[in-house]
Amino acid sequence: MTAEESVVATAVFAWKQNLKGAEQLFGRLDDQQLLTEVAPGKNRLIYLWGHLIAVHDAMLPLLGLGERVHPELAAIFLTGADKTVAVLPSGTELQSLWDEVNDRLLAGISSFTVADWVQKHSAVSDEDFIANPLRNRLAILLSRTSHVSYHLGQGRLAPT
């Protein structure tokens, strides 16, 4: 492995480690436990899990890997706050969505070369990218890795 290949492989590994941590937390909970708030008055575990899926789904177009596969999740878990939507997917459905979205993402990024990673992501204009070349696809992966960890830290506080 060259040094530059090693660098991107390390970033993808960190992403996978965080996904594994989230799966270990959310995937073992039953539907009742998923309704637990992480702290009094705060988001419920089910919302955090769905929120992560919706955010990862939106990474597909950002990384040039095609359209979102479940755009319907945005209204429930991105634009909609927790407890404002009456009917949420079940834990079984969320597990299936989680697997589908993350498998598709991973299949796409696994073939990325270093040159692919440093390309601009789709939400930045050509001009802005010239001004700031760090607004690249890797920046998306790293910020979403931190994002998983952010909500994992919250989810682990829940009294389940």
Next chain:
Amino acid sequence: MTAEESVVATAVFAWKQNLKGAEQLFGRLDDQQLLTEVAPGKNRLIYLWGHLIAVHDAMLPLLGLGERVHPELAAIFLTGADKTVAVLPSGTELQSLWDEVNDRLLAGISSFTVADWVQKHSAVSDEDFIANPLRNRLAILLSRTSHVSYHLGQGRLAPT
């Protein structure tokens, strides 16, 4: 900037963004607010802040940047759990420690080349590194970036 330089610059930028987020949360709190638990019965904000400083201090030897500058923090914020140590540093002291440790880290990693980043970190043996070359310095930076985000997610839940 070459593609490989861009890759590591992106990772360092993500690290700095997370530090900024933590500083915006912890740095604006007074000593009384720092005693708030993030959720009932959980760690207090002061502990999370000190914990991050102690973890970042320990990155110095891991990355080959010299000894820890504040090894005394480990007993308070790493091996010791919250509420088991009677006297903690004040917010002003923590801010100063935070700046000192992170400035020293950043000075060290700013000069790292791609080849430096993919070297093994100091806690892995030569044999283990041959078996898994992703146990490199960049992996430390990425995991500690996630670690900041993990506790930032918790800290933002605190009713301050």
